[in-house]
Amino acid sequence: MKEKIMKGVFLFAACASILAVGLICYFLLVNGIPGMAKIGVGKFLGGKIWRPNNDEFGILPMIVGSLYVTAGAIIFGVPIGILTSVFMAKYCPKTIYRPLKTAIELLSGIPSVVYGFFGLVVLVPFVRNVGRSLGLGGNGSSIFTASLLLGMMILPTIIGVTESAIRAVPAAYYEGALALGATHEGAVFKVVLPAAKSGVVAGVVLGIGRAIGETMAVIMVAGNQARLPNGIFRGIRTLTANIVLEMGYATDLHREALIATGVVLFVFILAINVSVSLLNRRGQNG
Amino acid sequence: MDNLKQKLSAYKKHPGSLVVMLLVMFASLITFLVLFFLVIYILAKGIPHLKPSLFSFTYTSENVSLMPALINTIIMTLLSLLIAVPFGIFSAIYLIEYASKKNKFVSIIRITTETLTGIPSIIYGLFGMLFFVTKLQWGFSILAGAFTLAIMILPLIMKTTEEALKSVPDSFREGSFGLGAGKLRTVFRIVLPSAIPGILAGIILAVGRIVGETAALIYTAGTVTKIPKGVMESGRTLAVHMYNLSSEGLYMDQAYATAVVLLVLVLGINTLSGFIAKKLTKERS
Numbered sequence: 001m002k003e004k005i006m007k008g009v010f011l012f013a014a015c016a017s018i019l020a021v022g023l024i025c026y027f028l029l030v031n032g033i034p035g036m037a038k039i040g041v042g043k044f045l046g047g048k049i050w051r052p053n054n055d056e057f058g059i060l061p062m063i064v065g066s067l068y069v070t071a072g073a074i075i076f077g078v079p080i081g082i083l084t085s086v087f088m089a090k091y092c093p094k095t096i097y098r099p100l101k102t103a104i105e106l107l108s109g110i111p112s113v114v115y116g117f118f119g120l121v122v123l124v125p126f127v128r129n130v131g132r133s134l135g136l137g138g139n140g141s142s143i144f145t146a147s148l149l150l151g152m153m154i155l156p157t158i159i160g161v162t163e164s165a166i167r168a169v170p171a172a173y174y175e176g177a178l179a180l181g182a183t184h185e186g187a188v189f190k191v192v193l194p195a196a197k198s199g200v201v202a203g204v205v206l207g208i209g210r211a212i213g214e215t216m217a218v219i220m221v222a223g224n225q226a227r228l229p230n231g232i233f234r235g236i237r238t239l240t241a242n243i244v245l246e247m248g249y250a251t252d253l254h255r256e257a258l259i260a261t262g263v264v265l266f267v268f269i270l271a272i273n274v275s276v277s278l279l280n281r282r283g284q285n286g
Numbered sequence: 287m288d289n290l291k292q293k294l295s296a297y298k299k300h301p302g303s304l305v306v307m308l309l310v311m312f313a314s315l316i317t318f319l320v321l322f323f324l325v326i327y328i329l330a331k332g333i334p335h336l337k338p339s340l341f342s343f344t345y346t347s348e349n350v351s352l353m354p355a356l357i358n359t360i361i362m363t364l365l366s367l368l369i370a371v372p373f374g375i376f377s378a379i380y381l382i383e384y385a386s387k388k389n390k391f392v393s394i395i396r397i398t399t400e401t402l403t404g405i406p407s408i409i410y411g412l413f414g415m416l417f418f419v420t421k422l423q424w425g426f427s428i429l430a431g432a433f434t435l436a437i438m439i440l441p442l443i444m445k446t447t448e449e450a451l452k453s454v455p456d457s458f459r460e461g462s463f464g465l466g467a468g469k470l471r472t473v474f475r476i477v478l479p480s481a482i483p484g485i486l487a488g489i490i491l492a493v494g495r496i497v498g499e500t501a502a503l504i505y506t507a508g509t510v511t512k513i514p515k516g517v518m519e520s521g522r523t524l525a526v527h528m529y530n531l532s533s534e535g536l537y538m539d540q541a542y543a544t545a546v547v548l549l550v551l552v553l554g555i556n557t558l559s560g561f562i563a564k565k566l567t568k569e570r571s
Contacts, residue, residue: 003470010384013376014395017444020437021398024409027416083313091310100318102560107321109491109556110549111498113528117545118324120532121331152324155317183296185303213406215501216529240408240501247415247505262412266405273404277397 032263035256044260050226052246057257059264061228065143065236066212066268068229069222072147073154073211078204080151081158082193085203088159089166090188108156116220119149124221131233138233141223146236149221150214154207161206165199166192202279209272213265215240239265325549332546335539345511350540352547354513355527358428361514362507362523363496365432366439371489373436374443375478381444382451383473402441407502410438414506426520431507438502439492446488450481453566483566490559498552500525524548 036044039057047058092100127148128140169192177187193200215238223235224245237245242261250258297304339349341356377395385392414434424430454477462472478485508520509530522530528548531541 003468006470007380007384010376010380013373014380014385016373016377017395017398017402017440020440021401023417024405024413024437027413027421028409031416080313080316083310084317087310087314091307091314102557103318103321105560106553106556107325109494109498109552110324111500111525111528111552113498113500113525113532114328114545114549114552115324117528117532117541118328121538121542122327152320155321159317183300183303185306186300189306209404209406213408215406215408220529220532240406243408243412244501244504247412259412259416262409266409269404269406269409270401273401276404277400 028259028263028266031256032260035253036260036263038253039257039260044257045264048228050242052250052254052257055253057253059239059242059257059261061226062237062239062242062261063264064228065222066238066240066265068143068232068236069146069150069218069238070208070211072143072232073150074204074208076148076151077154077158077207077211081155081203081207082162082200084155085159085162085166086188086193088163090184090192104156104159108160112153112214112217113220115149115153116217119145119217119221123148127233136231136233138231138235139223141221141235142233143222143229143236144232146218146222146238147232149217150211153214153217154210157210158203158207161203162196162200165196165203168199169195198279198282202276205272205276205279209269209276212238212268212272213240215244219244239268325553328542328545328549332542332544335543336546337543340540340543343513350531350537352524352527352540352544354511355522355524356547357513358507358521359497359523359525361428361517361521362432362435362503363493365428365517366435366496367489367492369433369436370439370443370492374440375447375485378444378447378451379473379478382448383469383477399441399444402437403445405438407438407499410434411502411505413437414502419506424518426506426508426510427518428507428514428521429517431503431523432517434502434506435496435499438499439495442492442495443485443488446491447481447485450484450488451477453484454480483562487559487563487566490555490562494552494555494559497523497555498525498548499523500529504529524551 044057044059045063046060047056048060049056049058050061088097088100123145124140126140127142127145128138131138131140131142173191173195174187177191178184182190218238219241222238222241224237224241225235226237226242229236239261243258243265246254247258297307340351341353342349342351343353345351345354381392381395411434414430418424418430418433419426458476458480459472462476467475503523503526507523507526509522509526510520511522511527514521524544525548528541528544531537531544
């Protein structure tokens with residue numbers, strides 16, 4: 001009897017995550033879709049002007065903003081991340097490996113507000129000076145700054161996943177390449193890394209997910225102007241920032257438009273999640 | 287020495303390899319320098335501003351005390367764990383000890399857990415606002431924040447508990463059954479106790495996430511700077527406090543100091559988790 005009751009309790013607990021996903025989807029859609037319909041899907045997604053006071057709710061600038069800073073984060077973060085993970089897996093002397101590995105793991109846990117604060121007090125002035133000296137202007141809060149900061153933030157994610165993908169490649173691949181006369185670098189970059197490709201891509205996609213969903217750090221360095229940007233040293237607002245900045249005082253259609261912004265973000269994230277799990281599945285089969 | 291000479295001559299023959307090697311070294315150097323610089327910079331700028339007035343029990347615009355926020359963080363953490371830990375551990379027990387691997391239901395649970403892992407915290411915050419704050423009419427409150435965070439850390443606790451349960455050798459279970467114990471007794475008396483360090487490491491990791499969380503809390507727990515009288519009142523956690531300080535821009539010195547407290551807290555918590563996990567793997571091998 002007791003056995004059966006407890007089995008029921010365990011089963012009930014296991015349903016919690018299904019319930020949670022169900023509730024999240026339901027409440028986002030129910031609160032977001034009507035607003036989107038009222039504004040008009042085309043006008044909402046394709047509109048270039050966001051002026052809640054005039055009932056103009058176009059989130060194209062925010063979509064573009066999210067895409068820009070994410071692309072920027074990839075440009076900064078991915079090459080450095082992959083090269084660092086190659087270092088960790090194939091170059092790092094054993095004596096310093098443990099401390100470096102621990103450092104990377106710890107850094108992935110630094111709260112995004114702390115990253116954001118660092119961006120605010122270090123990167124923003126730095127970019128302001130660079131922008132001024134290049135004659136490009138801008139006040140330092142810009143696409144470039146946000147990309148730089150997000151690139152830093154996704155490094156631990158990319159390094160962690162990529163390193164384990166590289167380590168999962170059988171040693172015979174590397175040794176075989178050496179036996180055929182390849183150098184260490186040749187073996188690593190032409191044989192091992194291509195063999196670890198699906199894992200590397202999964203790491204990058206995971207990093208993209210982190211970058212596009214990042215909120216607090218981006219708000220603190222991106223400038224948050226809700227318009228299409230005309231240069232990487234200009235400010236921009238992301239989807240995530242739009243929600244946090246205006247939700248505090250939004251009412252009626254404005255509020256619904258913000259929730260709909262969340263729905264758009266959610267769809268982006270779901271697409272990224274699906275591609276990660278597809279990549280993982282392919283990695284396991286191949 | 288000979289080894290080094292060999293390597294150098296090999297690089298002389300293959301200048302391309304040398305370039306690649308230098309790139310790898312350069313990139314790694316950037317990674318570690320940047321990340322260390324961040325930590326050192328915050329510590330160096332913030333530690334001089336750690337004054338006793340920052341830890342006074344009431345917040346005023348004079349002292350900009352972080353103590354209420356720190357206490358709120360502790361309350362928030364305990365409450366979230368209270369909700370998420372039983373659910374997380376029980377569902378892991380179901381997945382590992384009861385359900386058969388090929389079960390359709392199990393694969394649905396896995397998919398939803400993966401989905402929860404990938405959802406950014408602002409979406410959790412939005413959901414918490416729509417459901418707990420508005421629909422259930424809890425208002426901006428510690429309770430709404432705690433429930434929101436509980437959902438956020440649920441997949442993490444499930445995942446780590448599952449790993450911990452999996453690492454318990456089957457011989458333990460067989461021995462227990464052989465001595466006549468039932469399934470339930472085996473789970474609670476034999477399997478769970480041997481999995482505790484792994485579960486604990488996961489819980490501590492979850493604490494680290496709760497302490498660092500901002501976006502999920504602003505519109506669920508709110509930003510009131512006082513210590514709340516009950517769970518139905520609003521209160522800001524340390525990370526939210528940190529965000530407000532730096533976005534207001536009025537109290538930069540205190541913001542640096544708050545960043546130090548937050549950073550040390552999270553790094554300490556994560557180190558503890560890693561330490562426990564490492565101890566576990568050492569004992570097993």
